[in-house]
Amino acid sequence: MLEKFALNTALAEDDCAAIVALPLSLHFYNPGKHIIKNDATSTEFQVLVSGFAIAYKVTGDGFRQIVGFRLPGDIINIQHMQFPYNDCSVQATAYCMVAAVDETLIRNLTCKRPIILNAIMASALIEASISREWIVNIGRRNARARIAHLFCELASRLDPCRLAEDQPFRLPLTQQQIGDAVGLTAVHVNRTIKGLIKDGLLEQDRHLISSPAWDQLKSVAGFNRRYLQLDQKAATLGHSQ
Amino acid sequence: MLEKFALNTALAEDDCAAIVALPLSLHFYNPGKHIIKNDATSTEFQVLVSGFAIAYKVTGDGFRQIVGFRLPGDIINIQHMQFPYNDCSVQATAYCMVAAVDETLIRNLTCKRPIILNAIMASALIEASISREWIVNIGRRNARARIAHLFCELASRLDPCRLAEDQPFRLPLTQQQIGDAVGLTAVHVNRTIKGLIKDGLLEQDRHLISSPAWDQLKSVAGFNRRYLQLDQKAATLGHSQ
């Protein structure tokens, strides 16, 4: 299970072994439950094994903005590596399994094996790169492109190897939550998705999303998966992704 | 000069000494010059010593979005720690002095002294935290609050110790660039800034920015400097900021 994380950050064999040897506890969260609460502190290093979660902040006016997704293999609370409190909340939107390790153990491990700290930092840098792309998405694209981009990003992140690019993927988000992710209202998300479907760029069955024309959808979105570093990692660190 | 960086990430004495001992080269950039070009690779680890720079991306439609500022003490290209190419460009908007160290030396140093890697990671995490706040700012605040928030953030980052909070600070950005940072057009930035000035929340003399009522401006912005980790760092790592 925790191998997903190891795989996600590309390590040498003995380092992987050291990680697998860590005593970890598993936690489970139902949809709607909070994995991390804003302002709370924690002493655990948490990795999402399966499920789907959103990281969000709330403005003083009560508006919510989702600032990132946590997909299987993602570290849920990287900022805990350095800072004790959370700057945002993380909430499960699907049934989530979370592997947790005491932070002291992680700190000891990374002191002995800086390579692992490197791997963790790589995750942090990818998360930062995704945040930057979100800034571009929300700041400079219209509703149609924003939502198309969101779907393209999720399709790539959920299927990094492009094994099943044309397969539908499950998106456990309400339209309100999609709006909170791309800076739109739920009403406008609804209209925009309808438009994408009408134009043959998107298909939807309940929470299953697919596209009859990914290339066109990417074009509408201005999507280029480079920023996800999915291909780069393998090349740089000599591991198969 | 490089001490600014060391100070910014809070290290022990001998680690600082190791950093200061690094052979570094200084580069200078005039306003408008690129410090980092998108898609280019680099073998140097760069820290901004003085000046002001913007990190930006360009959409397929040719729209520009600034994704972050580089202020004195900031690492210009943290993602280079793990990934060879750039996902955005960095351009000087004021006369910039940049200290550069060969990345191989940094990598060797961080392997010997994981604490330094920790410090670098802290910088990466703060940068990520700022990006998340930008997502909130652009996604869920109106023009007035967005611009107010931008000014509050810069005032805090330029004066982390609150030594001269009521002092004006120099903002070497055009209104077009401010718009590119907060996802608005230059025209609307102009009108909004005028409005803030008219309401006594802001004062402007050329590129010198100040506020007669920072608390009110913060209130309009919904600004809380917690996400900048300016106070946290000192408390956590036992150094004076």
Add this chain to the structure above:
DNA sequence: CGTTTAATTGAAAGCAGTCAAACTATGTGG
């Protein structure tokens, strides 16, 4: 001092938000 760049202002248009209501899905308990 002329040239270029940036700031400013006005009018009109448009994308997205707001409000409200109806509809659909999902789940629960009797």
Add this chain to the structure above:
DNA sequence: CCACATAGTTTGACTGCTTTCAATTAAACG
């Protein structure tokens, strides 16, 4: 298995914040 409650989706009409386009003024620069 149905009635009901709740949450989410869909649709319409209207409003408004922001953009666009265009022109003018001011500032910066060589």
